[in-house]
Amino acid sequence: MKSTLKYVLAMGLALQVCVPMAMAQGTKGLENPRSTKFHSDLSGKTVAFLPLSMGFDLTEGWAAQMRKQADRLGYSFEIRDPAWSTDAGTRALQSLIGEAPDLIVVHNPDIQSYARLLKQAQSKGVKILQINLESNTTTDSYVGADWTEIGEQAANAVVAQCSEGKGPSNKVAIDTGVPTAASDVFQLDGIYRVLDKHPEIEVVSQQATEYNAEKARSIMDTVLQQHPDLCGSIGIWDNQDTGTASAIKQAGKQDQVFLVTSGGGNAVGCENVSNGMFDLYISYNVPLQGDILNAEIARLLQSDAKAGDNKAVYFNPLTLIDKSNVNPRNCWTLDALK
Numbered sequence: 001m002k003s004t005l006k007y008v009l010a011m012g013l014a015l016q017v018c019v020p021m022a023m024a025q026g027t028k029g030l031e032n033p034r035s036t037k038f039h040s041d042l043s044g045k046t047v048a049f050l051p052l053s054m055g056f057d058l059t060e061g062w063a064a065q066m067r068k069q070a071d072r073l074g075y076s077f078e079i080r081d082p083a084w085s086t087d088a089g090t091r092a093l094q095s096l097i098g099e100a101p102d103l104i105v106v107h108n109p110d111i112q113s114y115a116r117l118l119k120q121a122q123s124k125g126v127k128i129l130q131i132n133l134e135s136n137t138t139t140d141s142y143v144g145a146d147w148t149e150i151g152e153q154a155a156n157a158v159v160a161q162c163s164e165g166k167g168p169s170n171k172v173a174i175d176t177g178v179p180t181a182a183s184d185v186f187q188l189d190g191i192y193r194v195l196d197k198h199p200e201i202e203v204v205s206q207q208a209t210e211y212n213a214e215k216a217r218s219i220m221d222t223v224l225q226q227h228p229d230l231c232g233s234i235g236i237w238d239n240q241d242t243g244t245a246s247a248i249k250q251a252g253k254q255d256q257v258f259l260v261t262s263g264g265g266n267a268v269g270c271e272n273v274s275n276g277m278f279d280l281y282i283s284y285n286v287p288l289q290g291d292i293l294n295a296e297i298a299r300l301l302q303s304d305a306k307a308g309d310n311k312a313v314y315f316n317p318l319t320l321i322d323k324s325n326v327n328p329r330n331c332w333t334l335d336a337l338k
Contacts, residue, residue, distance in 0.1 A: 041302045043074040046101040050092055052109055052133070053084040056239065057266040057334065058286055059107065062131060064337040065290030066105070066297065075102075075301065086113050097121045103300055105293070108133045110180035122308035127300050131293060132284070134182040138311050141296045145262075145284035146315035147183050151190020153320065154260040157280050158232040161258040164200050167231035168256055173205040173223050175216055175244055177236040184208075184236060191234060204230070209240050217243030224251045231258065238263030238272070238281065245277035264289075265319065270331035273321055281321040287332050289316055 049066060051059040063079060070077035080096065082089035086109045093114055096104055104126055108114055111134065118128050118137040132144030161167050174191065176184045195201050205223045209216040216235070224230060224247065233248070235241030241261040248257045258279045263269045265283030272278045292314060303310070321330050 038298075038302070039073065042298060045075040045103070045301050047075060047077050047103045047105065047297060047301075048096050048099075048101045049077070049079045049105045049107075050089060050096065051079070051081065051107040052089075054079065054081045057268070058132065058264045060334055061264060061266070061286035061332070061337055062105075062290050062293060064334065065287070065294060068338075069294040069297065073298070086110070090114065090117065093117045093121070097124055097126060100124060100126055103127045103129060103297060105129045105131055105297070106135070106139075107131050108135045108182065110178060111136045111182050111185060112180060119308075125307050127307045129293070129296055129300060132289065134186075138313075140300055140307060140311060142313045143292050143296055144289060144316065145183075145318070147186035148190040148193075149315065149318060150262050150282050150284070151187035151192075152194050153190075153282055153318065154187075154234045154262070154280075155191040155194035157260050157320075158234060158258060159194060159198050159201060162201060162231035163198060167258070169202075169227075169229040169231045170200050171202050171204045171227050171230050172232040172234065173220070173227075173230060174203060174207075175219060175233070175235045175241065176206065176208045177211045177240060179208050187236060209236075209243070211237060211240045213240050213243035213246075215243065216240045217247045220244045220247035221251075224248070224253065224257075229256075231256070233257055233259045235259065235261040237261065238269040238278070242272065242277065245272065249277065265321070265331055267331045267333045270321060270326050273323060273326045279322065281326075283319040283321055283330065284316060285319055287337060290337070292316055 049063060067077050080092040082092055089109060097120060104121060106114060106128060108130060115135045115137040118135055118139055121128055128139035129141045130139055134142055158172055162170055162172060178184060204227050207219050233244055235244050238261045245259055248254055248259060254276055260280045261278050262282035264286035269281055273281050319330055
């Protein structure tokens, strides 16, 4: 044992001498091969973004974060803005397929319009990442809200306010956006999964607003005239639902009609919670989506898998915002993202 202990002590002294000598000789450090490969894999690649349109909080927020990562990691980022036109978006997608960027990030206008082209793009070797609005075609990746979950959350909130004996009536109105959009078809499924269990809740109106706040306001004006005892309202998107909220306020029924909406969690939406326009705001959190989106972009650009070989879906967490938790931590501004 004594000889073993002497050996261990001797080795310890030797290491104390050798390590500083090695450090002194290697003052420039060690190259990290994983870092080198990461940057070389991404540098020079091309990512294209095809949104519904630029100029509103969701797409501007995602674009700001994608652009920052592209600048940091040395790949090209470009935007093809169809300005709310599905025809223009179809032409832009056809053009991108011909140009063959490494990755296209697609914000679908509905579940069908781009479905065939997304398959075609993958067959041509172009990877596809869908953001927040899905197509019928499953691609390399989807990042965004789970619209079924949003529908369930919204319906549960309305049931809690308007079930038997809790509100002025059991009457509820639903405003959709575009009937064939993922946000509508999947969210309605979630809403009715809940409402079907509560037959006491009466849906007195279900109408499409085409994402137009003025149309939403007009619809709610009419609904309140026909059903002055309306208890609750579920909207698809906060930007359109400002119109619904305005109609409720104009009728003097803010304390009566419980309004639920959803959106990206921007500061304007949060202000509408603070001022009583929205009672519940279900946020899918654009900054968080942007972080996940950037991670998926980096993963797909590094992957050796062919387009369409591997398919991934990530539904990001939701934040339910009301007056109790409306604060800067749960809300964002575009300037802060840039």
